[in-house]
Amino acid sequence: MNLTRRKFLTVSTSAAVATFFGGSQAFATVDEINKAISEFTGGGEPESGVLTLKTPEIAENGNSVPVSVAVESPMTDDDYVESVIILAEDNPNPEVATFHFSPASGEGKASTRMRLAKTQNVVAVAKMSNGKFYKASNNVKVTIGGCGG
Amino acid sequence: MNYSYKLAALLSGVLTTAVLVAAPVEDALTVDDVDMISRAASAEGHPLPEVISGWHYRTDSTRALQTDSFENGGMLGVEQGEEIWNTVEGTEGKSCASCHDDAAVSMASVGALFPKWHEESGKPINVELQINDCRVNNMGAEAYKFDKGGQKPLTAFIKHQSHGQPVTVDLTEGDMQQWWDKGKELYYRRTGQLNLSCASCHEKNNGKYIRADHLSQGNVNGFPTYRLKQGNLISLHNRFRGCIRDTRAEYPAAFSDDLMALEVYTTWRSQGLSVETPAVRQ
Amino acid sequence: MAAKPRIKVPKKASAGDIITIKTLISHKMESGQRKDKEGKVIPRKIINKFTCEFNGNSVFSCDIDPAISANPYFEFKAKVNEAGTFKFTWVDDDGSVIEAEKEITIS
Numbered sequence: 001m002n003l004t005r006r007k008f009l010t011v012s013t014s015a016a017v018a019t020f021f022g023g024s025q026a027f028a029t030v031d032e033i034n035k036a037i038s039e040f041t042g043g044g045e046p047e048s049g050v051l052t053l054k055t056p057e058i059a060e061n062g063n064s065v066p067v068s069v070a071v072e073s074p075m076t077d078d079d080y081v082e083s084v085i086i087l088a089e090d091n092p093n094p095e096v097a098t099f100h101f102s103p104a105s106g107e108g109k110a111s112t113r114m115r116l117a118k119t120q121n122v123v124a125v126a127k128m129s130n131g132k133f134y135k136a137s138n139n140v141k142v143t144i145g146g147c148g149g
Numbered sequence: 150m151n152y153s154y155k156l157a158a159l160l161s162g163v164l165t166t167a168v169l170v171a172a173p174v175e176d177a178l179t180v181d182d183v184d185m186i187s188r189a190a191s192a193e194g195h196p197l198p199e200v201i202s203g204w205h206y207r208t209d210s211t212r213a214l215q216t217d218s219f220e221n222g223g224m225l226g227v228e229q230g231e232e233i234w235n236t237v238e239g240t241e242g243k244s245c246a247s248c249h250d251d252a253a254v255s256m257a258s259v260g261a262l263f264p265k266w267h268e269e270s271g272k273p274i275n276v277e278l279q280i281n282d283c284r285v286n287n288m289g290a291e292a293y294k295f296d297k298g299g300q301k302p303l304t305a306f307i308k309h310q311s312h313g314q315p316v317t318v319d320l321t322e323g324d325m326q327q328w329w330d331k332g333k334e335l336y337y338r339r340t341g342q343l344n345l346s347c348a349s350c351h352e353k354n355n356g357k358y359i360r361a362d363h364l365s366q367g368n369v370n371g372f373p374t375y376r377l378k379q380g381n382l383i384s385l386h387n388r389f390r391g392c393i394r395d396t397r398a399e400y401p402a403a404f405s406d407d408l409m410a411l412e413v414y415t416t417w418r419s420q421g422l423s424v425e426t427p428a429v430r431q
Numbered sequence: 432m433a434a435k436p437r438i439k440v441p442k443k444a445s446a447g448d449i450i451t452i453k454t455l456i457s458h459k460m461e462s463g464q465r466k467d468k469e470g471k472v473i474p475r476k477i478i479n480k481f482t483c484e485f486n487g488n489s490v491f492s493c494d495i496d497p498a499i500s501a502n503p504y505f506e507f508k509a510k511v512n513e514a515g516t517f518k519f520t521w522v523d524d525d526g527s528v529i530e531a532e533k534e535i536t537i538s
Contacts, residue, residue: 380501
């Protein structure tokens with residue numbers, strides 16, 4: 001793309017506006033993420049609390065960012081966390097992984113490592129066996145290395 | 150757009166560099182309850198007052214990966230190296246283990262003492278070239294090409310047998326001192342369109358940020374190193390070449406005299422630090 | 432190359448203990464987002480599913496997307512009431528399945 005400086009400024013300004021006021025272009029992935037969440041919850045509205053999402057504030061390489069979830073749950077046969085979906089708002093595709101638990105898990109805790117394309121919000125939604133949903137999100141700053149990234 | 154974006158990034162990089170100077174993290178490196186020497190008094194004639202492992206310059210989450218050998222992705226390579234160690238190859242029907250038996254015994258401190266003088270070739274030799282020497286002359290197998298075949302995992306496996314032991318280089322053997330001199334000259338020689346020497350970043354500016362990267366002393370005690378960027382083991386000569394490439398210079402061939410001299414010199418600069426192979430870096 | 436997965440499970444536990452399990456497997460996790468030198472998209476090839484069962488019952492599983500890092504790592508919990516066998520599977524996009532087992536005894 002061959003943009004003049006003026007055009008670049010226009011584009012970046014409108015992107016900034018979109019971020020704050022809900023323009024259509026920059027929110028494409030936000031639509032995707034909302035769609036992914038509502039598919040996961042079947043339209044149910046997630047509450048806050050119960051689910052803890054742990055990510056580093058700063059990741060010095062976006063190729064391997066640790067992520068952990070912990071859900072407060074008795075993990076009995078009739079009251080446990082069924083699954084937790086992890087989503088990254090500004091990745092090419094928002095889905096990262098979905099953990100499935102069972103009463104045999106003992107605790108609703110799991111960790112993995114993910115790829116983040118840039119600085120962005122990471123969102124987790126937990127689905128409980130009683131039909132409730134909980135949501136948590138964190139911002140992760142992904143730094144650009146000095147030497148060739 | 151690309152240009153403007155880069156300009157903006159460059160400008161913010163300049164600002165960042167001006168503001169951020171951070172000391173290496175005060176922390177102790179322990180891997181599976183084994184204490185590592187990650188800070189050491191520098192050798193006589195060393196330009197820096199203290200030798201500090203690159204581990205101290207990384208973020209909490211990167212540092213944590215190295216403290217538990219299970220979570221260290223480089224250990225996948227070490228385990229692969231162990232399999233290669235026990236695999237018969239070549240016309241002589243031998244594996245490494247056929248002669249060297251249990252690496253935990255026979256290679257116990259070997260990796261910490263390379264590079265060293267190699268009388269037959271009249272040059273310094275590193276672990277990679279020693280493996281090739283063995284393959285060709287004792288196993289009747291082909292030499293590994295740079296970074297190919299089992300070279301990285303087998304080198305990592307052998308160096309890992311010295312995990313925790315201090316890096317030592319013997320300059321009294323053969324012409325090692327002359328190779329050290331040549332390595333030193335290369336270390337301080339500015340190169341590339343950016344006109345940088347190794348020393349520009351790793352001696353004069355270690356502890357500062359180059360854009361978002363916290364510059365270390367550039368010690369070599371953790372190679373082959375598991376880099377998160379590639380999700381793989383990265384050899385020392387690959388890293389040398391990457392660094393030189395980033396100064397926008399043409400880079401020498403792996404195992405060339407220039408890079409062997411640089412290995413001798415940078416290993417001397419890292420003396421006293423524990424072998425961390427496979428270290429984990431960004 | 433199908434390297435052996437790394438799995439950390441305690442060798443024994445007391446009945447009712449909640450133990451920590453860690454797994455790490457060698458895999459490039461080609462995301463399908465990268466291009467080769469000619470500019471062609473490198474096709475996606477990832478591990479898309481991980482499961483852990485204990486004595487035939489599901490303990491934990493994960494649906495995996497290309498945003499999971501190379502050499503996938505998972506850490507999770509399991510409640511152990513009896514001695515038995517943990518069975519782990521990793522399913523590759525190409526249809527291949529890597530399996531491993533670990534025994535645990537009750538002290």
